[in-house]
Amino acid sequence: MFDQIRANKRKSAALIAVFVLLLAAVGAAIGVLIGYGLIATIVALVFAGSMAALSYWKADAIALKVSRAKPADPDQYRRLHNLVEGLCIASGLPKPGVYIVEDPAPNAFATGRDPKHAAIAVTTGLLEKMNRVELEGVLAHELSHVRNYDILVSTLVVTLVGSIAILTDLGIRMMWWNGGRVRREGDREDSGNPLAYIGFALLIFAPILAKLMQAAVSRKRETLADVSACQMTRYPPGLISALEKLRDDTTVTHSATTATAHLWIEQPMSGVADRGKLSRLHSMFDTHPPLEERIELLREL
Amino acid sequence: MATLLIVIAIVVLLVLFSVFMYNGLIRRRNQVENAWAQIDVQLKRRIDLIPNLVETVKAYAAHEKETLDAVIKARNAAIAAPSNPVAQAEADGAITGALRQVFALSEAYPDLKANQNFLALQEELTATEGRVSYARQFYNDATLSYNNKLQQFPTVIFANMMHFQKREYFQADALSREVPKVQF
Numbered sequence: 001m002f003d004q005i006r007a008n009k010r011k012s013a014a015l016i017a018v019f020v021l022l023l024a025a026v027g028a029a030i031g032v033l034i035g036y037g038l039i040a041t042i043v044a045l046v047f048a049g050s051m052a053a054l055s056y057w058k059a060d061a062i063a064l065k066v067s068r069a070k071p072a073d074p075d076q077y078r079r080l081h082n083l084v085e086g087l088c089i090a091s092g093l094p095k096p097g098v099y100i101v102e103d104p105a106p107n108a109f110a111t112g113r114d115p116k117h118a119a120i121a122v123t124t125g126l127l128e129k130m131n132r133v134e135l136e137g138v139l140a141h142e143l144s145h146v147r148n149y150d151i152l153v154s155t156l157v158v159t160l161v162g163s164i165a166i167l168t169d170l171g172i173r174m175m176w177w178n179g180g181r182v183r184r185e186g187d188r189e190d191s192g193n194p195l196a197y198i199g200f201a202l203l204i205f206a207p208i209l210a211k212l213m214q215a216a217v218s219r220k221r222e223t224l225a226d227v228s229a230c231q232m233t234r235y236p237p238g239l240i241s242a243l244e245k246l247r248d249d250t251t252v253t254h255s256a257t258t259a260t261a262h263l264w265i266e267q268p269m270s271g272v273a274d275r276g277k278l279s280r281l282h283s284m285f286d287t288h289p290p291l292e293e294r295i296e297l298l299r300e301l
Numbered sequence: 302m303a304t305l306l307i308v309i310a311i312v313v314l315l316v317l318f319s320v321f322m323y324n325g326l327i328r329r330r331n332q333v334e335n336a337w338a339q340i341d342v343q344l345k346r347r348i349d350l351i352p353n354l355v356e357t358v359k360a361y362a363a364h365e366k367e368t369l370d371a372v373i374k375a376r377n378a379a380i381a382a383p384s385n386p387v388a389q390a391e392a393d394g395a396i397t398g399a400l401r402q403v404f405a406l407s408e409a410y411p412d413l414k415a416n417q418n419f420l421a422l423q424e425e426l427t428a429t430e431g432r433v434s435y436a437r438q439f440y441n442d443a444t445l446s447y448n449n450k451l452q453q454f455p456t457v458i459f460a461n462m463m464h465f466q467k468r469e470y471f472q473a474d475a476l477s478r479e480v481p482k483v484q485f
Binding site for chain 2: 078082083085087089090091092234
């Protein structure tokens with residue numbers, strides 16, 4: 001279990017390093033095609049970074065507002081509070097805010113920029129359908145997101161994706177309007193510059209690549225949260241049972257949106273299952289690994 | 302001149318490194334001691350909940366004197382027990398066993414089972430048992446982290462010089478490994 005956690009953290013770090021390399025490659029491509037590669041990259045980073053920073057700072061308030069979450073009354077939701085407190089003792093974390101979302105579909109999410117400013121929300125559907133150990137497993141999963149600073153990680157990733165999107169967008173537009181440095185310097189000799197072709201291809205494909213990598217990072221962190229949760233409770237069957245119930249339940253969560261999809265424990269809006277080649281392509285953009293896979297992994301612990 | 306500077310730089314780095322190592326060990330050791338103290342906090346919380354439980358049950362099942370007396374006796378024994386871990390664990394085991402009998406009572410008394418107060422107390426006591434085990438788990442995790450740091454190279458070289466010692470884990474003793482009996 002501890003080894004898996006360490007390996008997962010290493011791999012997430014590697015993924016993010018590749019991301020940064022991709023950004024650097026795009027910046028270089030811009031440099032070759034239009035010029036001002038370094039400045040453009042820095043500007044894009046600053047722009048995307050400041051937007052992401054704002055959402056990161058207010059992460060808890062925003063996510064809660066969007067999902068219409070209400071604070072959970074300690075007297076009414078005694079068991080929920082007790083379980084969260086127990087898990088905080090086990091992990092040494094301060095107790096996060098506990099919230100309720102009125103929704104019949106069982107689901108839960110965690111948010112907050114660091115353990116001191118964190119919040120956990122569960123749907124009323126989850127409270128109804130899960131028993132004590134299953135609920136504890138789900139809560140441990142959410143607390144693990146807080147403990148592993150997953151909000152920070154996803155903000156970093158979103159910044160990188162945003163910068164790549166801005167750069168490629170700018171790049172393509174500028175090439176379209178200015179004719180680009182290649183053509184300007186622009187003799188017959190220059191039009192065959194291979195770097196220009198590579199750069200152009202990169203500009204077109206980088207945004208999709210970035211989205212794919214964002215999904216990959218998200219999936220890795222979800223797996224990390226699953227294993228971390230079992231380390232917290234030392235009781236994998238609780239979370240396994242909860243995931244099995246989630247797998248067999250077909251109610252669709254209505255309180256989620258595409259923007260908050262990655263925060264929830266189970267992929268919301270997965271009502272329609274695709275089959276065939278297209279589904280494989282779709283699954284590469286999933287923010288969560290498939291439930292079957294998660295259950296199998298936990299059984300191995 | 303250059304060699305002098307290099308020597309000074311190395312010495313400074315060594316000093317800084319030792320400071321970081323020392324602080325790291327201190328921090329972890331303090332966390333271990335804090336974790337140990339927190340276990341007692343949770344045990345005490347459980348002991349404090351018992352009188353309330355006994356009163357609630359008495360209202361419905363007054364003639365179940367034996368079971369109720371057993372739990373009161375266990376509670377008093379726990380308060381009076383000496384501070385060493387073995388005695389504490391024994392007293393703790395006695396309380397757990399006695400409490401289990403009390404909760405089993407509710408099966409025979411549907412009015413008691415439906416009583417809000419009783420349900421709330423049952424939830425609190427179950428949660429507190431959870432908290433006690435999590436506190437012990439956290440103590441063990443803190444001990445693991447401390448022992449790891451202590452025994453890893455290069456900290457191990459300095460640790461002996463600075464008189465840091467390995468800590469022991471909290472172990473379930475032979476008593477509490479018995480399967481508890483519930484009698485109806």
